[in-house]
Amino acid sequence: MTGSTANWQAPEGRPAKPALTEVCPHFHAGIELIGKRWSGAIVWALVDGPLRFAELKRSIPGMSDRLLSQRLRELEEAGLMTREVEDGPQVKVTYSLTEMGMDLKPAILALREWACQWQESLP
């Protein structure tokens, strides 16, 4: 046995323990962005196409207007979503995912599959 870890070699026939890697900071930032209360649900709702505020509210029951507005603002600031205001007798606001937001689709679908598979164990 050697005292130096720099020269440490796995005994013959046993693979060396892989080096410990730090958690990717981008992953960390990303998962906390969409894991924030209700944010993932909003991205999910918009993955199939743009929605109006009232439609978003119907997609995510239990969320207050105030919180939905706040989360929409945060997602817009984070670059995941854009809002388009259409003037007229009645102002129409439509929310859409940006390219960055749409690129979340594979991750959202993988999470959905996992959540459905393990639904009985989830809170």
Next chain:
Amino acid sequence: MTGSTANWQAPEGRPAKPALTEVCPHFHAGIELIGKRWSGAIVWALVDGPLRFAELKRSIPGMSDRLLSQRLRELEEAGLMTREVEDGPQVKVTYSLTEMGMDLKPAILALREWACQWQESLP
């Protein structure tokens, strides 16, 4: 135009707008579970195999002992992780993902890919 939405038909040649679907509650529960501050990072660190407490700490710089302990307890309660205590002159505690936790791997990898692709836009 008919006043009844039940009998509403899309005009010929135009597809009907798909029915608004509510966000899957399992997805909602799942994403908030692993999106909680540091929880996703811990799952990520354990995806490659079991780790000891000190190894987990090195994988996730900036996290306090107290918070790491708390998150580990929460992940254990949620059924994503187990801890194994090995008695001896020095007690060894090893943390591993359960089958439910390991099944998150595709979602974790998809999120990682997204986060790396959009790293310059992430906080």
